[in-house]
Amino acid sequence: MNSNFQHKENGSAAADCSGPRYEVRNKIFYFLFLLSAAMGHEVFYITCLPCIHWNLDPFLCRRLVNMWTVVMYIGQVMKDLLKLPRPLSPPVVKLEMRVDAEYGLPSTHAMAATAISFTLLLSAPSRIQFQFEVGLLIAVTLSSLVGLSRLYTGMHSVLDVISGVLISALLLFLTYPFWETFDHLQLHxxxxxxxxxxxxxxxxxxxxxxxxxxxxxxxxxxxxxxxxxxxxxxxxxxxxxxTFEPQGVLPVPLPAxxxxxxxxxxxxxxxxxxxxxxxxxxxxxxxxxxxxxxxxxxxxxxxxxxxxxxxxxxxxxxxxxxxxxxxxxxxxxxxxxxxx
Known part of the structure; x- marks a missing residue:
């Protein structure tokens, strides 16, 4: 991250109060990772996740919401029980000050991105016809971009991100055998x-x-x-x-x-x-x-x-x-x- 930013210090009290200032050296990385980081914010959850319900399949949205809720609760609680700090600034440049008071490990952005991407990947084959390898590539790419964005924005360490991915993967592994059972109880x-x-x-x-x-x-x-x-x-x-779910023989082709x-x-x-x-x-x-x-x-x-x-x-x-x-x-x- 430091290679893409330059600290600008003037030694004044105003500069100390406002925190380290910086100039962007690589705009492509800057906007790519800010956009990726937004995938862990409320604006994404309140628009893009419901869009799966409205335009694809409520079943898939239900699976995503269930896993997202479990993973995020566990991640947030772990943060406040472990109380491990975020990276210090300086030397890093922090681009998201709203959550700076939160603790660091694990990265709930990385947890959510992993849970959402791979829950969709694991649930979609029974509902929609698509090439699994392409879905896997998309899931890995999206979750990786979100994880890297937490390093770029200075909000997490490598350990925070890796821990978040591994915890989310473990939760997916442990809960996957019970998804059908939970689905039946939730609906009936x-x-x-x-x-x-x-x-x-x-x-x-x-x-x-x-x-x-x-x-x-x-x-x-x-x-x-x-x-x-x-x-x-x-x-x-x-x-x-x-239920507004697709009818007929499943999986159905992707809509044209x-x-x-x-x-x-x-x-x-x-x-x-x-x-x-x-x-x-x-x-x-x-x-x-x-x-x-x-x-x-x-x-x-x-x-x-x-x-x-x-x-x-x-x-x-x-x-x-x-x-x-x-x-x-x-x-x-x-x-x-x-x-x-």
Whole structure:
């Protein structure tokens, strides 16, 4: 990373306060790895993962969400239990300061990228006809780019990234034999909605406490809430007999990329993103107002949302709603608008 950046020091107090400044020497690497790093951020999870549900197969999205939730929770908890620091800056240049207060090992970006890429690779052959070698190449490339991006952005060490990949691979290996069983229970058990809501909420409230504020608890609650909402939504769809999954003999061929199919796919993406982002904004605003009123928090107290009694319920309610909209409402909007 250091070969692509140059520190610019002037010895002033302002420079010390703002941290090391830098100039980009290789714009191709800079934008490639920033884009790769974005695959581990909320904007990717709230747009691209649901897009698999809307435009490919809800079954595949369900598998991805389930594994993503498990892997990310374990990774986040490990960070705050091990308490191993991120690389020091200087000598590295850190490009993402929002999560700098988090601990380093393991890299949850690397964990998520590995889990998402290889869960899709392992699940897709039973649903879609494609060349496995091509899928494997894509999975390795995407997960490698995300892992390398964590080194480039200065947020993780090589050990952090390798640990994240290995932990994720171990979780995939241990859980893979039970995916079918869990899928059946998730869709058919009468207890599925209760477990899907109560267990993630319990895990959010019992998340390990730190001696300083970190974004890990809030981000973990976001992930658990989204997973809970999606799980309940998939159960509801199954009970209604409207799963919106491909019908007929499986695996089915990949849909032809015609102009009409592309236009419909783009339209579904735009409508779906508008629905989930709109839900996120409305529910988060409303839930925060209700919680601030309940706990007597002043309107302008922006730090109040860091308190457990506010952060956990507001994020859980918000992203459970997002998960429900993604899994239940979006496809019905597509039917109403003639996009399916």
């Amino acid at each position: 058990s009468i207890f599925s909605p209760l477990v899907a809501l109560s267990l993630p909420l319990f895990l959010s409230y019992t998340y390990p406490e730190l001696d300083h504020y970190s974004t890990t608890r809030g981000d973990t609650t976001t992930i658990l809430g989204a997973g809970a909402g999606c799980s309940v939504g998939y159960w509801v769809n199954q009970q209604l007999g409207q 990329l015609t102009a009409d199919a592309l236009a419909r796919g783009v339209a579904r993406f735009l409508v779906g993103v508008a629905a989930v982002v709109g839900t996120r904004q409305v529910v988060s605003t409303f839930s925060l107002k209700m919680l601030h009123s309940w706990y007597g928090v002043e309107k302008g107290d922006s730090s109040a949302r860091r308190r457990r009694e506010i952060e956990v319920p507001y994020k859980f309610i918000t992203y459970t709603s997002v998960g429900l909209v993604n899994s239940i409402v979006a496809n019905r909007l597509f039917v109403l608008l003639g996009l399916l």
